[in-house]
Amino acid sequence: MVTNCQVAVSLHxxxxxxxxxxxxxLYLPQAWLEDPARAAEVKLPAGIAYRSxxxxxxxxxxxxxxxxxxxxxxxxxxxxxxxxxxxxxxRERQLQYAVQVEPTTVVWTTDPNLPVSAPAKNKVGRPRRxxxxxxxxxxxxxxxxxxxLPAAAWRRVTWRQxxxxxxxxxxxxxxxxAAHGWQQQLHPRRVMEWLLVQWPQDEAEPTxxxxxxxxxxxxGLRRFVRTAKARWRIEQDYRELKEELGLDHxxxxxxxxxxxxxxxxxxxxxxxxxxxxxxxxxxxxxxEPAPGPQAxxxxxxxx
Numbered sequence: 001m002v003t004n005c006q007v008a009v010s011l012h013x014x015x016x017x018x019x020x021x022x023x024x025x026l027y028l029p030q031a032w033l034e035d036p037a038r039a040a041e042v043k044l045p046a047g048i049a050y051r052s053x054x055x056x057x058x059x060x061x062x063x064x065x066x067x068x069x070x071x072x073x074x075x076x077x078x079x080x081x082x083x084x085x086x087x088x089x090x091r092e093r094q095l096q097y098a099v100q101v102e103p104t105t106v107v108w109t110t111d112p113n114l115p116v117s118a119p120a121k122n123k124v125g126r127p128r129r130x131x132x133x134x135x136x137x138x139x140x141x142x143x144x145x146x147x148x149l150p151a152a153a154w155r156r157v158t159w160r161q162x163x164x165x166x167x168x169x170x171x172x173x174x175x176x177x178a179a180h181g182w183q184q185q186l187h188p189r190r191v192m193e194w195l196l197v198q199w200p201q202d203e204a205e206p207t208x209x210x211x212x213x214x215x216x217x218x219x220g221l222r223r224f225v226r227t228a229k230a231r232w233r234i235e236q237d238y239r240e241l242k243e244e245l246g247l248d249h250x251x252x253x254x255x256x257x258x259x260x261x262x263x264x265x266x267x268x269x270x271x272x273x274x275x276x277x278x279x280x281x282x283x284x285x286x287x288e289p290a291p292g293p294q295a296x297x298x299x300x301x302x303x
Contacts, residue, residue, distance in 0.1 A: 006250070006258060009053050011060035012234045013069070018277065019233040020270050021241070022069075023060040024262045026255070027053055043254050053079065054086045061093070071095055073214060075231045078102050081211060084180035084188065091191065091213065098196070098212035098228045103143035105209070107176035110137060112190050139179035146172070146197045146206045154199060157225045167229070169200045173221050178211070196224050241269055 011023040030050045032038055051059070057080055065071070073096040080086050081099030090097045140148075149172055158168040176195045180188060193213055199206040210228045241247035245268050250261040 007053075008262065009056040009060060011057070011064060012237055013064075013072070014075075014230060014233045016230075018273050019237055020273050021237060021266050023063050024259075024266070025051075025056040025060055026258055027051075027056060041253070043256060045255065054083045058086070058089055061090075061095070065093070073097055073212075073227055075099065075228070075234070077231070084178060087178075087193075087211065088188065096212075096214045098210050098214060098224070100228075100231075101142065101209050101211050103141060103146075103206065103209055105142050105211075106139040106179040107142060107145065107195065108137060108139050108179055108190075109145060109174065109176055111192070112137075112177050112179070142176075142195065142197070142209045143206060145174075145176070145195070146199065146209075149174075155221055157222055159222070159226045159229045169198050171221060171225055172197050172199070173219075173224055176211070194219060194224065196228055237269070241265060244272075245269055 007027040009025045009027060010021045012019050012021045028048065028050065033048060033050050061074065074090055076099045078100045081101045082105065087097065087099065153172050154170045155172065156168060157171050158166045160167050173194055173196050175192050177190045177192055193211045196210040196212065197206050198208040212224065212228065214227060245265045247265050250258060252258065
């Protein structure tokens with residue numbers, strides 16, 4: 001069965017009270033870009049090059065930074081968090097992040113940046129820049145790390161009140177260093193990241209993992225959990241964008257038509273969120289008062 005759909009990468013602004021999409025990027029498979037007839041049929045602009053979803057996400061982030069929006073921690077699911085280069089790019093932009101990763105991600109739990117001993121005086125060749133692989137501990141998967149932790153390391157945290165009551169589970173956090181490319185003896189800059197693991201009491205194994213860098217302030221477990229779990233608002237955005245405003249109702253086959261559709265849906269969503277905020281007694285932001293009948297002006301008539 002062949003299903004017709006569009007895949008988009010979106011960047012959302014979010015606060016504890018509300019969220020809204022800011023930037024959309026349509027993902028185009030490489031096969032589409034290499035097929036001139038198909039590209040002409042959907043009227044793709046000339047010069048579009050293939051970009052992965054993580055590259056599109058970074059483009060969206062750069063767009064928001066160019067608008068001089070206040071930088072907030074970047075949250076993402078494991079499709080982005082698993083990409084070592086994506087996290088590295090966020091660090092290069094001096095952005096905080098808390099991204100979900102898969103349990104197969106391999107890490108060290110001690111700093112692998114060991115000092116390199118000076119070569120012997122009679123040894124020829126270039127001096128070693130990195131410690132030999134045998135000098136480092138064997139990296140472990142995040143699942144292995146989590147299973148080895150003692151029961152006393154886990155803490156129960158309540159991060160928000162949901163429609164079904166308090167949202168709570170068991171968590172642990174610890175320092176790790178990603179071992180990306182260690183088997184190929186690659187040597188990217190190894191930096192410390194915080195690992196957060198969720199393991200509900202009634203589950204046979206841990207259920208979720210995050211890697212994060214959240215600034216220089218002391219990072220408490222509750223703050224870490226609340227930050228990592230804040231992606232529920234974006235999931236709510238998507239549900240309401242689809243169910244209330246028809247985000248997934250576009251059935252056209254052209255590039256510009258899709259851009260128009262998501263633009264109008266986003267404007268409508270932002271308007272509804274602004275009206276909801278305006279009607280609240282204790283609004284989380286300052287909004288201009290709604291225009292009354294006296295504020296409207298008709299055409300001028302000569303005397």
